[in-house]
Amino acid sequence: MSAPLLSPYRVAAGIPALVLAPMDGITDAPMRAIQGECGAFSYTVTEFIRVSGNVLPPKTFRAEVPELSTQCLTAGHRHKVHVQVQILGGDAGRMAESAYNAYVAGATSLDINFGCPAPTVNRNDGGATLLQYPSRIKEIVRAVRDAFPSHLPVSAKLRLGWESIEDIHVNAAMAEEGGATWLTIHARTRAQRYQPPVFWPHIGAVKQRAGIPIVANGDIWNLDHFHQCQDETRCEHFMIGRSALARPLLPNQIAASLGLLPFAPESIDWEELLHRFVALSEAHYGKSNHRTLFRLKQWMKIASLYGNFGGFESIKKANNLDEFFAIFGDVNDVKQPVLLAE
Numbered sequence: 001m002s003a004p005l006l007s008p009y010r011v012a013a014g015i016p017a018l019v020l021a022p023m024d025g026i027t028d029a030p031m032r033a034i035q036g037e038c039g040a041f042s043y044t045v046t047e048f049i050r051v052s053g054n055v056l057p058p059k060t061f062r063a064e065v066p067e068l069s070t071q072c073l074t075a076g077h078r079h080k081v082h083v084q085v086q087i088l089g090g091d092a093g094r095m096a097e098s099a100y101n102a103y104v105a106g107a108t109s110l111d112i113n114f115g116c117p118a119p120t121v122n123r124n125d126g127g128a129t130l131l132q133y134p135s136r137i138k139e140i141v142r143a144v145r146d147a148f149p150s151h152l153p154v155s156a157k158l159r160l161g162w163e164s165i166e167d168i169h170v171n172a173a174m175a176e177e178g179g180a181t182w183l184t185i186h187a188r189t190r191a192q193r194y195q196p197p198v199f200w201p202h203i204g205a206v207k208q209r210a211g212i213p214i215v216a217n218g219d220i221w222n223l224d225h226f227h228q229c230q231d232e233t234r235c236e237h238f239m240i241g242r243s244a245l246a247r248p249l250l251p252n253q254i255a256a257s258l259g260l261l262p263f264a265p266e267s268i269d270w271e272e273l274l275h276r277f278v279a280l281s282e283a284h285y286g287k288s289n290h291r292t293l294f295r296l297k298q299w300m301k302i303a304s305l306y307g308n309f310g311g312f313e314s315i316k317k318a319n320n321l322d323e324f325f326a327i328f329g330d331v332n333d334v335k336q337p338v339l340l341a342e
């Protein structure tokens with residue numbers, strides 16, 4: 001009997017994967033492309049696309065996810081990775097119809113968001129609020145699974161619970177019963193928002209029982225954390241978000257540790273990386289678009305909050321790209337986050 005074909009999303013038992021986390025307002029198409037270019041990620045996920053009062057038509061997906069017109073591959077040159085479409089919503093019927101429309105638009109994999117902690121989203125019956133209703137998780141996953149072609153993966157992304165970390169056991173079981181191909185678990189509750197600590201061993205407990213792959217997520221800031229997360233979860237699949245931006249060597253280091261890359265580079269030229277991001281962003285949004293400067297500053301803010309970039313107070317004053325790069329060149333400690341990435 002021949003082995004089943006591995007989906008391009010590459011999450012399967014015995015095959016490690018490293019995934020770029022979806023981050024609303026951050027991981028747009030140019031960010032997915034630049035992160036994909038580093039060659040470390042197995043796939044990326046779109047920011048959540050909300051299904052509320054109406055079924056989303058194919059054109060909404062095409063507008064939100066430009067990669068749907070390029071076989072779900074990111075726009076980078078050096079290396080392209082697959083893009084999974086994430087949807088969010090509490091109405092199983094509308095989620096299912098929207099899922100089908102995502103397929104019509106070109107989606108080759110879907111993820112369902114059961115983790116978003118934003119009050120507006122939760123008040124409207126979406127994201128983490130569903131963690132309080134395990135049977136609805138099953139119903140939504142089942143409906144989406146049935147509406148999307150059976151050979152294409154449908155995953156679910158969960159937090160540990162609404163308030164209690166114990167909720168994860170029933171919710172993960174419900175998502176699996178609903179037919180999820182794999183689960184990603186962010187190791188904190190909705191009540192915690194983004195506050196530490198993370199509870200990786202609870203992912204490990206789910207992993208022990210689950211019959212589907214589990215992707216471990218949350219607060220992997222350096223290689224030591226990665227190894228600790230590996231030990232405590234026994235997972236083969238990992239997702240990282242903020243640290244990929246704050247410490248751009250880290251994805252390569254993790255990928256090398258997982259055997260996805262032969263080795264990790266010893267340093268990364270931040271300036272080259274940011275210029276490349278500008279090129280990708282301008283190709284997407286057009287030249288001189290304020291969004292490119294905004295995204296660069298946002299990236300540096302993340303590098304200052306979660307990495308070791310010390311120049312954010314200066315760089316946030318830049319009025320245009322020339323000023324941005326002039327200030328960037330003056331900030332001496334900018335290379336530190338790279339050197340300290342492990």
Ligand SMILES: Cc1cc2nc3c(=O)[nH]c(=O)nc-3n(C[C@H](O)[C@H](O)[C@H](O)COP(=O)(O)O)c2cc1C
Pocket residue numbers: 021022023024025026046047048086113115116157186217218219220239240241242243
């Ligand atoms: C600004 C921001 C936006 C996020 N948006 C999404 C989203 O659209 N969909 C989702 O599933 N998770 C979202 N998340 C959660 C991340 O995917 C991830 O689970 C979380 O950041 C923990 O991983 P990390 O510690 O590696 O960053 C977001 C997180 C942040 C910080």
